[in-house]
Amino acid sequence: MNAARPLLSVRDLRVHFPAHGSDKGVVKAVDGISFEVPVGRTVALVGESGCGKSTTAYGIIGLESVTSGSIIFDGREISRLDHQARRALATEMQIVFQDPSAALNPKMTIGESIAEPLIVQGWRKADWRKRVAELLDRVGLPTAYAERTPNALSGGQRQRVVIARALALSPKLLVLDEPVSALDVSIRSQILNLLMVLQKELGLAYLFISHDLSVVRHVADEVIVMYLGTVAERGETGVLFDHPRHPYTQALISAIPLPDPRAQRARERIILKGDLPSPFNPPAGCPFVSRCPIRIEPCDAIRPTLQPVETGTEAACLVRAPAAGPASLPAAPAKVLSA
Template identity: 60%
Template sequence: MTALLELQDLKVHFPGRGGRSAPVTRAVDGVSLTIHQGETVAVVGESGCGKSTTGNAALGLAPVTGGRILFEGRDLATLRPAERRALWQQMQVVFQDPVSALNPRMSIARSIAEPLVINGWPADKVRARVDELMELVGLNPDQRDRRPTALSGGQRQRVVIARALALSPKLVICDEPVSALDVSIQSQILNLLLRLQRDLGLSYLFISHDLSVVRHIADRVCVMYLGIVVEEGPVTEVFAHPHHPYTRALISAIPRPDVSRRDRGSRILLKGDLPSPLNPPPGCPFSTRCPKAMPECSAARPPLEQIGKDRQVRCIAPD
C-alpha cells in the first residue's frame, strides 16, 4: 500500500503569552503516524491532547515547530508555495460543527461550489458537479437553493462533506465529524463516510474522542496523551488487547449496552485531570494518573516500542 500522509516526529508548540521566557504549549510533541491509500486512521484521546492540532498542522492551519509532513512521499516544507497549495487540494477537512462551517447567507449549492469557483471552473461545469456531489452524499439536487438553516444537522454535515469532496481529494481529515449530531444521525453519516471511502478510494484521518465511533469506522488507531502517541495499532487488536494503561482506561469507559453489567468488566477510573501541556510531568506524561506508575516512570519519557508485527506502545511495563 502507498503511504499517502506521513507525519514524522511532528511538533507544534504554541508560544506562551508574556514574551520569550513564557512557557510554550506543547500541543503536539513528537507525533509520527502513517495513513495509506484507502485507509482510515483514527486519532483518539481526551480533550486538549492535541488531536485537532495534529490535523491542522497537516492542513497548514497550525505552525509546525519540528518534524516532517510528507504527502505521497513529498515533504511539504521543501515544496514551492504553489506546489504546496496544489497538494493541499488533495487534503480536505470536515469539522465538527456544520453550522459554523457554512455561511448562512449562501445557498447550499453556492457553498458546495465555492472551491470549484475559486479554482476557476466554468459555470456550467460547476452546476453539473454540484448536482453530482449532492447526489453522492445523499442530498436531493432540487434542494440546491436552500439555505443551511432550512436543513437538519445531518443534512448540513452532508453539505460540508460534499464541499470537501468537490475537488476530488485523496485524504479527508474528519475532526469529530459526528460529535455535534444526534446518535441516530451519527450512524447515517458514518455509513456515508464508509460508502464514500469504498466508492472513491478515500483515506481518512479520523479525529474523535468517541471510541465506539472509532471502532465502527477506523482500520488503525493512534491513542494520544498530552501531545504524544502512547499506543498505535489495528483497531480490532488495540480494542481487544490494549497494551497501554491509558488505552485500557479509555476502552473500559466505552458504554456496552449489549453486554450485561457483570460481564462488562470494571471501569478503570483515572485519578486527577489531564496535566497542562504548558508543564507536562517529567518522564512518562501519564505517570501522574497511571494506576501502575512506579518511581522509574518519571526518569525519562518511554520510547514508542514495537510490539508484535504492527503494534506500538509507549510504556516501560506494558500490559
C-alpha cells in the same frame, strides 16, 4: 502496520505555541508524534480533549504552523509550503469540521457553498453547476437542494453538504475532525455509513479525529491513542480494542458504554487518579506518570518510546514493554509506586 502504500507520512511532528502572557516558554500541544495513513484506509487519532489530536490535524492541513518535523504527502514534503503551494494542495487534501452549521455561510445557497472551492480554482459556472448536482447526488441529497440555504436543512443534511464540498476537487485525503459528534445519535450511523461508502467508491484515505471510541471501532483500520501531545499506543483497531496494553488506553476503553445493562454494571471501570499535566510544563519522563496506576521509579525520569508488545500493538510504556525499553531500565523493577 499496514502494507499499503502510505499516502501521508508524519515524522516527529511538533506543534508548539508561545505561552500566553509569558515572555518565555511554549505550550507543547503536539510533541513528537509519527504515523502513516495508507491509501484508501482510515487512521483514527483518539484521546481526551486537549491531547493534541485536532492540533495534529490542523498542522497537517496547514491551519496551524508546524514547529518541526516532517509531513510527506503523496511523496512530497508539505510541512512548510508557501501560500500558493498550500492552495494548490487543496485539490488533494480537504477537511470536514465538527459543526456543519458553523462550517456553512448562512447567506450562501447550498449550491454556492459546495461550488466555492471550484470557483476559487477557476471553474466556469456551467461546469461547477454540473459538478454540484453530481456531488449532491453522491451524498444522498436531491439536486433541488442547491437552491436552499443551510437553515432550511437538518444537521445531518448540512453535514452531507459539508462532505460534498470537501469532495468537490476530488481529494485523496479527507481529514475528518469529529465529523458526527454534533449530530443526533440517530443520524450518526447514516453519516458514518456514507463516509465508508464514499471511501470504498473513491479510494479515499481518512484521518479520523474523535474522542468517541465506539465510533472509532466501527470505522477505523488503525487507532493512534494520544496523550499530552504524544502517542501512548497504536495498533490495528481490533487488536488495540481487544488487547490494549497502555494503562491510558485501557482506561479509555473501559469507559465505553456497553449495550447490555448487566454487563455494564458488572464491568470493571478504570478511574484515573492524579492531575492532568500542563502542556506548558510536561513531565520530564513519561507524560502519563502523574496518573498511571502501574508506574515505576524510572517513569519519572525516562520518556518511553513506542515499542512492540506481545499483543501486537506498540505502546510507549516502560512497564508494558521493558525488554525493548531504554538500557537504563531495570529488568525487574524493585518498586511500583501507588497512583
